[in-house]
Amino acid sequence: MTLALLHTSPVHVPTYDGLRDAHHPGLALRHLVHEDLLARARAEGPDAVADDIRALLSAAVADGADAVVCTCSTISGVAEAQSAAVGVPVLRGDRPMAARAVAAGERVVVIATVSSTLGPSTALVEEEAARAGRAVEVRAVLVPGAWERFEAGDREGYLDLVAAAVDAVTDAEAIVLAQPSLADAANRARTTLPVLSSPRTGLEAGASECAAPGTA
CATH class of the missing domain: 3.40.50.1860 (Rossmann fold)
Known part of the structure; x- marks a missing residue:
């Protein structure tokens, strides 16, 4: 099973890798780091990045993700709303x-x-x-x-x-x-x-x- 994680900072990668190793060994994680999403969401509002998020999530699913967790609280609601469109569960990490x-x-x-x-x-x-x-x-x-x-x-x-x-x-x-x-x-x-x-x-x-x- 592969879980994709959508981040807006690379600092989160070792945090989630460490939690996976400690509590979910064997779970494959795929980190999608896009700092620009937060910058744009802060400047223009979260809905401004909805199309980009949908494209990123669709690409992750095509690459084998069975589910996606968005770790950024600013855009996680927008990401969660894409679940039906991309065909796998998209969760708000918060x-x-x-x-x-x-x-x-x-x-x-x-x-x-x-x-x-x-x-x-x-x-x-x-x-x-x-x-x-x-x-x-x-x-x-x-x-x-x-x-x-x-x-x-x-x-x-x-x-x-x-x-x-x-x-x-x-x-x-x-x-x-x-x-x-x-x-x-x-x-x-x-x-x-x-x-x-x-x-x-x-x-x-x-x-x-x-x-x-x-x-x-």
Whole structure:
């Protein structure tokens, strides 16, 4: 079985390879890295890259992908909507994380470092709350200055700023780290609140789709 992963940064490749090796040995991963998709989505809106995403997904399916996980929260909703068109499951890597946040309680804080992620991530938590029949209050937090550190290659400074933002949250039952690049900040934070990230649960969902009966 082959799972394709659509990324908008190469930094995610070793993260998902490590998770595969630890939890899903034998699963073949194909990484599709397209940084330009995020840049355009931030400038023009996620729908502006829908045709490009559909073409990339179709090419991945033609190349043998049994399912696809989009790891970028900004464009994952657009990617998920292409599932019927490309003929295989296309999953939002952040959806399982959102479902867990809703299950954790009625107040959820979504933390992001790019503004284009806040809308889709907040809407996803609200969507999962509606699906679960729960009333959930969602608050969005943008970490100022963090993305500039990420773009400059200052990973330590980036994660430290995110961890500080996490520790500043006191009025929530769950904290959502909206982007995969934020995941390691959970280990730096000192909060006792649940801090949720998407890489492990998103990969689990993709692996399950690949193993589902009827998958080629």
